[in-house]
Amino acid sequence: MKPIGILGGTFDPIHYGHLRLAEEMLELAQLQQIRFIPAGIPPHRDTPQVSAQHRSAMVKLAIADQPAFVLDEREVNGANKCYTVDTLHQLRSELGETQPICLLMGGDAFLQLHTWHEWEQILTLAHIVVGYRPGFTLEKRIHNAAPQLYQHYRQRLCSVNLLSQQPAGGIAELAIPKLEISATMIRNRVAENRTIRYLLPATVANYIYQHHLYTPC
Numbered sequence: 220m221k222p223i224g225i226l227g228g229t230f231d232p233i234h235y236g237h238l239r240l241a242e243e244m245l246e247l248a249q250l251q252q253i254r255f256i257p258a259g260i261p262p263h264r265d266t267p268q269v270s271a272q273h274r275s276a277m278v279k280l281a282i283a284d285q286p287a288f289v290l291d292e293r294e295v296n297g298a299n300k301c302y303t304v305d306t307l308h309q310l311r312s313e314l315g316e317t318q319p320i321c322l323l324m325g326g327d328a329f330l331q332l333h334t335w336h337e338w339e340q341i342l343t344l345a346h347i348v349v350g351y352r353p354g355f356t357l358e359k360r361i362h363n364a365a366p367q368l369y370q371h372y373r374q375r376l377c378s379v380n381l382l383s384q385q386p387a388g389g390i391a392e393l394a395i396p397k398l399e400i401s402a403t404m405i406r407n408r409v410a411e412n413r414t415i416r417y418l419l420p421a422t423v424a425n426y427i428y429q430h431h432l433y434t435p436c
Contacts, residue, residue: 220317221249222250226323229257232274237281240397255291261301271294273430294306303336319382321391326360329361332368346387349393376392410435
């Protein structure tokens with residue numbers, strides 16, 4: 220059974236860095252689909268600059284031409300802070316106990332996993348697939364930053380080929396070249412009236428301009 224990938228984030232706005240990471244993981248981790256889950260009220264970072272509804276609409280536009288990418292708005296429609304562990308509990312209930320689920324994240328996010336709400340439960344609900352830039356030396360950084368996370372990392376590290384053989388519990392690594400694009404860069408360029416062409420899909424750029432997002436008040 221091919222795993223289902225889960226990619227959460229504020230997507231403020233979504234850009235080619237997100238999309239390229241997802242496309243690489245779809246292929247390399249042999250996923251059947253990736254569900255993009257925009258955060259409603261993120262618990263681990265500042266409130267996004269634009270509403271969850273706008274951010275979700277931009278994700279929908281960005282992934283429209285990739286059938287394996289699916290928008291999941293469950294966190295957007297929630298009224299409370301959105302914890303990953305709660306979202307994964309919901310998904311596990313809906314998808315069943317045997318469906319492999321892979322939580323997708325970058326190396327920087329993985330290094331902070333031990334600070335997340337009920338983070339150890341996440342590993343009972345899903346695999347974790349970490350995409351990191353070549354030369355990142357992930358193991359050494361985990362050992363230095365979070366000994367409690369490092370123990371899980373060493374015990375659970377596995378090949379992506381094993382992700383389809385059990386529903387949860389593994390940690391797999393993928394070396395993926397990173398596009399040097401950030402949402403902060405895009406927001407700043409819009410605020411400064413500079414072009415954002417080729418940093419994100421044209422449909423998303425048009426949406427930003429149409430709704431006057433990220434422009435100074």
